[in-house]
Amino acid sequence: MAASWVEACAADEIDEEDVIRFDHAGRTFAIYRSPDDDYFATDGLCTHEKVHLADGLVMDNIIECPKHNGRFDYTTGKAKGAPVCVDLKTYPVRVEGGKVLIGLD
Amino acid sequence: MPQRIVIVGAGEAGARAALALRENGYSGAIALVGEEVHLPYERPPLSKAALIDGDAPKPATILSEERLAENGIDHIAGAPALAIDRAGHRIVLEDRDPLPYDRLLIATGARARRLAVPGAGPDNIHYLRSFGEAQALRRRLQPGSRLVVIGGGFIGLELAAAARARGAEATVIEMAPRLLGRAVPAELAALVAARHAAEGVGIVTGAAIERIDALPDGRHRVMLAGRDPVDGDTIVAGVGALPETTLAAESGLALDNGIAVDAHLATSDPDIFAAGDCCSFPHALYGGRRLRLEAWRNAQDHGNAAAKSMLGLGEPYAAVPWFWSDHYDLTLQIAGLPDEGAETVTRPLAGDARLDFHLAGDGRLVGASAVGPNGAIAREVRLAEMLIGRCARPDPASLADPAVKLKSLMV
Numbered sequence: 001m002a003a004s005w006v007e008a009c010a011a012d013e014i015d016e017e018d019v020i021r022f023d024h025a026g027r028t029f030a031i032y033r034s035p036d037d038d039y040f041a042t043d044g045l046c047t048h049e050k051v052h053l054a055d056g057l058v059m060d061n062i063i064e065c066p067k068h069n070g071r072f073d074y075t076t077g078k079a080k081g082a083p084v085c086v087d088l089k090t091y092p093v094r095v096e097g098g099k100v101l102i103g104l105d
Numbered sequence: 106m107p108q109r110i111v112i113v114g115a116g117e118a119g120a121r122a123a124l125a126l127r128e129n130g131y132s133g134a135i136a137l138v139g140e141e142v143h144l145p146y147e148r149p150p151l152s153k154a155a156l157i158d159g160d161a162p163k164p165a166t167i168l169s170e171e172r173l174a175e176n177g178i179d180h181i182a183g184a185p186a187l188a189i190d191r192a193g194h195r196i197v198l199e200d201r202d203p204l205p206y207d208r209l210l211i212a213t214g215a216r217a218r219r220l221a222v223p224g225a226g227p228d229n230i231h232y233l234r235s236f237g238e239a240q241a242l243r244r245r246l247q248p249g250s251r252l253v254v255i256g257g258g259f260i261g262l263e264l265a266a267a268a269r270a271r272g273a274e275a276t277v278i279e280m281a282p283r284l285l286g287r288a289v290p291a292e293l294a295a296l297v298a299a300r301h302a303a304e305g306v307g308i309v310t311g312a313a314i315e316r317i318d319a320l321p322d323g324r325h326r327v328m329l330a331g332r333d334p335v336d337g338d339t340i341v342a343g344v345g346a347l348p349e350t351t352l353a354a355e356s357g358l359a360l361d362n363g364i365a366v367d368a369h370l371a372t373s374d375p376d377i378f379a380a381g382d383c384c385s386f387p388h389a390l391y392g393g394r395r396l397r398l399e400a401w402r403n404a405q406d407h408g409n410a411a412a413k414s415m416l417g418l419g420e421p422y423a424a425v426p427w428f429w430s431d432h433y434d435l436t437l438q439i440a441g442l443p444d445e446g447a448e449t450v451t452r453p454l455a456g457d458a459r460l461d462f463h464l465a466g467d468g469r470l471v472g473a474s475a476v477g478p479n480g481a482i483a484r485e486v487r488l489a490e491m492l493i494g495r496c497a498r499p500d501p502a503s504l505a506d507p508a509v510k511l512k513s514l515m516v
Contacts, residue, residue, distance in 0.1 A: 055480035057487045066483030067429075067436075069402070081128075082121060082405060083147070085172070 005094070005101040008041070012098070019063060019074070021054035024104070029091065030054045031100060032074045034061060039093045040074050041102040047079065047086035107207035108133040110415060111196050113186045113352065114212035115139025116148065117401055118381030120167045121408025122210055122415075123178045129416055135178045136204055137168075138196065142183040143236060144168055149401050151239040152260050153431055156246060156267035164236045189356040191374060208376055208415040211353055211364060212408070215346035215382040215399055220255060224317035229325050231341045233260055245339040248272030253327055253337030255314065257284035259430045261343035262297065265306045266432045276307035276335050278327060283310055288428075290443050290461060293476045300435055309335065346399055348383045361385050363397045368421035369414040370407060378415055380407035389423045390496070391445060391471070402427045425494045427486075436479040440490035443472035450504045458482050462489060468498040485511055 008022040014033040021044055022029045028044035030053045046053055046065040055066040063074045070084035077088035092103040110126060112119045115137050123137045139145065146164030155162045173180050181201070188197040195203040217232035219225075231242055242264070246252060252268040254261040257279030268275040277284070285294040302308055313330040320326055320336065327335045348363035359365040359373035364384040371378050381404040385397035406424040413419040429438045446463025454460050458477025465471045473489030475482035488511035492499060495515070503509040 052480060055483055057484045064487065066479055066487070069487070082124070083167075 041091040042088040111206040112210040115145045117404035118408040119212035120145035122412045125409045125412035152263040155239045211379040213349035218345040220342035246271040251337045256343035369419045370411045380411040437476045438486040441472035441493040445471040
């Protein structure tokens with residue numbers, strides 16, 4: 001259960017099927033917009049070598065790390081094969097009044 | 106379906122192949138034979154983080170004990186392979202019983218080419234291929250010490266950057282007229298060279314080394330023809346790598362700039378396959394041009410492909426070559442083969458980043474090369490890689506226009 005909802009960005013700030021970086025309280029997150037205009041959030045650093053995922057490519061519900069092409073399903077956080085084997089933590093997201101909010105624990 | 110698969114070489118290609126066998130449903134025995142005592146580990150950090158970060162570096166493990174156990178992979182460490190008994194389908198190991206195989210994968214990688222100049226020997230020249238060698242170098246890169254790198258390729262330049270990060274002086278000596286050889290287009294190589302110079306790295310190109318002298322204080326002097334000598338506490342040679350083909354050669358497998366494999370990574374013996382830096386293979390995207398790649402991604406892709414081929418599930422290998430190298434906060438990335446290009450189109454990127462597309466005479470995109478902060482180039486190079494893999498012929502004006510999203514060209 002999320003303890004608090006934090007405004008991450010404007011909903012139209014993220015292109016369709018794209019990702020942006022959101023930093024908050026010393027942590028970094030990645031916020032995604034799917035081809036169906038749903039929004040998702042994960043931890044922002046690749047679990048392989050801690051590279052910012054928001055610099056990576058979003059395609060078909062996958063975020064691909066820009067450094068070594070580690071892949072995650074950004075809707076579930078699930079690692080999709082080498083070189084990553086540790087899943088990403090995901091966070092609940094809701095859109096209110098044109099703003100994307102993420103629920104932080 | 107084979108019952109016993111042996112993989113000789115526990116680096117990236119071998120470890121990846123072992124996992125991929127399981128991912129593709131193989132349930133027989135897997136033996137992963139490594140010469141080193143470590144668990145399979147990643148090599149890219151050896152010339153980067155392993156030299157710079159933290160106090161007590163450990164190898165970046167690819168396969169933990171748990172992961173080996175989960176996947177039923179028998180990792181046989183510290184076991185040099187001495188010979189392949191092809192008739193008996195066995196691998197002969199040092200101090201161990203021979204290992205029988207139905208299918209064998211050779212993933213022995215490459216070894217550092219030795220510097221062949223008078224005065225150069227094991228006592229005064231360092232190399233960098235293994236974790237042990239990285240540790241030895243790390244201890245020597247101290248503030249105020251002076252590193253001399255012979256060879257202005259990726260290993261040499263990454264080492265120079267690591268030396269600067271640790272407060273050591275660094276000079277790079279290259280025999281060719283410019284750094285980074287043919288694999289990197291001249292414009293990009295010049296950007297990387299300029300950054301090294303700005304960071305205080307001495308760069309000497311077009312240099313002919315006459316000999317290495319020992320100095321009375323324990324340091325070394327690199328004597329150059331017609332140039333001032335270069336002194337250093339530590340000399341590292343990064344003068345290329347040679348495919349590790351000894352086992353294959355002695356067992357009579359065909360060689361051609363490495364172990365010669367076909368599009369399914371099979372050697373001239375249908376029960377023996379090869380993957381990674383040790384083999385050369387025909388590439389379908391480049392008219393069957395035979396390539397041997399010394400690259401992390403290629404080792405991974407080869408490992409996956411070889412696993413499938415050994416199980417009879419293989420398709421002709423056609424992954425787009427991809428390579429990266431880090432220098433300070435700059436990353437250089439290359440997708441495809443820039444040297445197949447007849448025309449270059451440049452797309453301006455934010456900051457000082459540069460991205461070049463290389464087009465063949467018929468307009469097909471055959472390569473992309475970029476240098477800049479990772480975040481500025483990675484996504485674009487990845488999309489370029491996909492376009493290369495699709496044999497796309499994108500409009501050059503669209504490639505040059507940063508307002509046109511590369512994703513929109515993926516039709």
